[in-house]
Amino acid sequence: MKKWLKWIILLGVVGLVVIVWLVARRQTFTPPWAEPKWGKVTRGDIRVPITAAGLIHAHLVVEVKSKASGEIIEVPVIEGTYVRKGDTLVVLKKDDEQRMLDRAQAEYERAQAMLDQARVAVERAEVGIAAARARLEEIVAQGEIIAFEKDKIEKTLRDGRSDLYSEQQVNDVRAQYRMNLAQQESARIAIRNAELTKADAEVAVRSAEATVRAARKTFEDAEERLRETTVLAPRDGIVTQVFVKSGMLVQSGTQSLMGGTQLMTLADVSKKKVVARLDEADYGRVLAISPVDALPDMPQLRQAAREDATQLEKRSGKVRITVDAFPDLTFEGVVERVEPQGKLNPGSSIIQFDVHVEITDERRHMLPLGAQAQVEFTVESALGVLRVPAEAVKSLDDRKGVFVRVPPEPGDKYGKRFVPCRFGISDGEFTELIEVLGDMPLKEGDEVYTKLPTSAGEGHE
Numbered sequence: 001m002k003k004w005l006k007w008i009i010l011l012g013v014v015g016l017v018v019i020v021w022l023v024a025r026r027q028t029f030t031p032p033w034a035e036p037k038w039g040k041v042t043r044g045d046i047r048v049p050i051t052a053a054g055l056i057h058a059h060l061v062v063e064v065k066s067k068a069s070g071e072i073i074e075v076p077v078i079e080g081t082y083v084r085k086g087d088t089l090v091v092l093k094k095d096d097e098q099r100m101l102d103r104a105q106a107e108y109e110r111a112q113a114m115l116d117q118a119r120v121a122v123e124r125a126e127v128g129i130a131a132a133r134a135r136l137e138e139i140v141a142q143g144e145i146i147a148f149e150k151d152k153i154e155k156t157l158r159d160g161r162s163d164l165y166s167e168q169q170v171n172d173v174r175a176q177y178r179m180n181l182a183q184q185e186s187a188r189i190a191i192r193n194a195e196l197t198k199a200d201a202e203v204a205v206r207s208a209e210a211t212v213r214a215a216r217k218t219f220e221d222a223e224e225r226l227r228e229t230t231v232l233a234p235r236d237g238i239v240t241q242v243f244v245k246s247g248m249l250v251q252s253g254t255q256s257l258m259g260g261t262q263l264m265t266l267a268d269v270s271k272k273k274v275v276a277r278l279d280e281a282d283y284g285r286v287l288a289i290s291p292v293d294a295l296p297d298m299p300q301l302r303q304a305a306r307e308d309a310t311q312l313e314k315r316s317g318k319v320r321i322t323v324d325a326f327p328d329l330t331f332e333g334v335v336e337r338v339e340p341q342g343k344l345n346p347g348s349s350i351i352q353f354d355v356h357v358e359i360t361d362e363r364r365h366m367l368p369l370g371a372q373a374q375v376e377f378t379v380e381s382a383l384g385v386l387r388v389p390a391e392a393v394k395s396l397d398d399r400k401g402v403f404v405r406v407p408p409e410p411g412d413k414y415g416k417r418f419v420p421c422r423f424g425i426s427d428g429e430f431t432e433l434i435e436v437l438g439d440m441p442l443k444e445g446d447e448v449y450t451k452l453p454t455s456a457g458e459g460h461e
Contacts, residue, residue, distance in 0.1 A: 036414055037451040038405055039389035041442050046387055046427050048380040050286060054276030056371045058267035064089060065260045067228040069252040070096045072244055079242055083233040090263050092229040104222040108215040115208035122205055125198030132194045136187035143180035150177045237266040272359045272367060274321060276375040280342060280351040286377050287338060291317040296340035319357055320376040331361040380425045387430040391450040405447040414453050
């Protein structure tokens with residue numbers, strides 16, 4: 001290539017570089033991370049939630065035990081089986097309980113015989129009392145005859161006619177009189193002795209009756225234990241755990257000091273609830289939205305809640321529940337009970353309170369027991385209000401407001417105008433716009449800066 005051509009090419013390249021440099025000097029380059037961002041003024045709902053985690057529980061869990069002892073020969077249910085009241089859960093051998101029933105029946109019959117014998121003794125004592133009283137009547141009658149003869153002889157002797165009776169006759173009648181008095185006293189003692197005998201017999205009857213009652217109760221318990229060799233479901237529910245199997249020996253729940261062998265657990269799933277652990281810092285706000293009947297049973301607390309009419313309107317107690325098993329679904333619930341006693345969270349110094357939430361959603365049957373659930377309490381809400389993105393709230397000269405996107409001034413790439421405002425609640429995504437304090441109105445669809453251009457140099461979040 002000729003030398004002059006090389007110089008022409010070199011001069012062309014240099015000229016092109018100079019032209020590019022001159023053009024670049026007139027252009028302002030903004031890197032992507034410095035580009036501003038916008039959002040819009042919208043109308044909608046804002047809810048400020050408090051969340052707490054807990055486990056899903058059944059309405060009631062029943063521990064099933066047997067009143068009978070023996071060897072298991074059949075367990076016709078497994079975990080997850082739904083049973084109705086009266087369905088068979090476990091079947092035991094009847095041999096041991098049948099022997100106990102036979103012994104109890106024999107003891108009951110023996111006690112009944114002893115009672116009959118004691119009652120006969122009472123009747124015999126009554127007969128003895130009647131005989132003793134009749135004997136006394138007989139002796140008293142004889143005494144009246146003897147007393148009459150004695151008085152007649154004594155009167156005759158006082159009249160001076162001692163020749164009518166011999167000394168022997170006088171002594172005999174006097175002796176007969178004294179003997180009759182002694183016989184009367186002996187008859188009265190016999191009556192008293194017969195009465196004491198009857199009292200003893202009546203005490204024996206009461207003792208025998210108590211023995212019969214105890215024996216009858218033992219006999220009835222033995223009958224019940226024999227029936228309990230077939231363990232039946234005490235209520236409708238789902239079997240959640242089975243602890244026994246065929247061939248195992250179980251102890252009676254009424255005769256063992258340890259409370260007997262636990263056979264299985266039965267859960268009443270007609271209702272379900274979440275027991276959520278709430279942080280101490282959120283306790284007061286959740287208490288303010290809970291129904292009055294769900295508050296701790298403190299008269300002054302409930303009375304104050306009933307008298308606060310404005311707060312009463314907010315006490316719906318409604319919550320939203322989510323579970324990992326169904327991440328796309330939300331379930332409804334209501335606060336059932338707020339516990340008054342806080343619990344120290346193990347491994348930390350955080351105090352938490354248990355809140356019982358009844359799951360009222362029609363789809364609650366889908367929720368598995370023991371699953372982790374997130375409960376969302378809406379403590380503040382604003383419905384159908386103007387709102388701006390939370391990131392659009394800025395400060396300028398100690399005033400809160402938003403930068404509105406407006407047509408740019410000549411020589412300015414981005415147009416903006418600060419509008420001071422008064423804001424309400426915020427859920428972290430949106431902030432409620434209560435009032436515009438400037439002379440520029442804000443309406444739905446207006447664009448506001450969520451990120452100002454770095455060259456703005458004014459305002460900060």
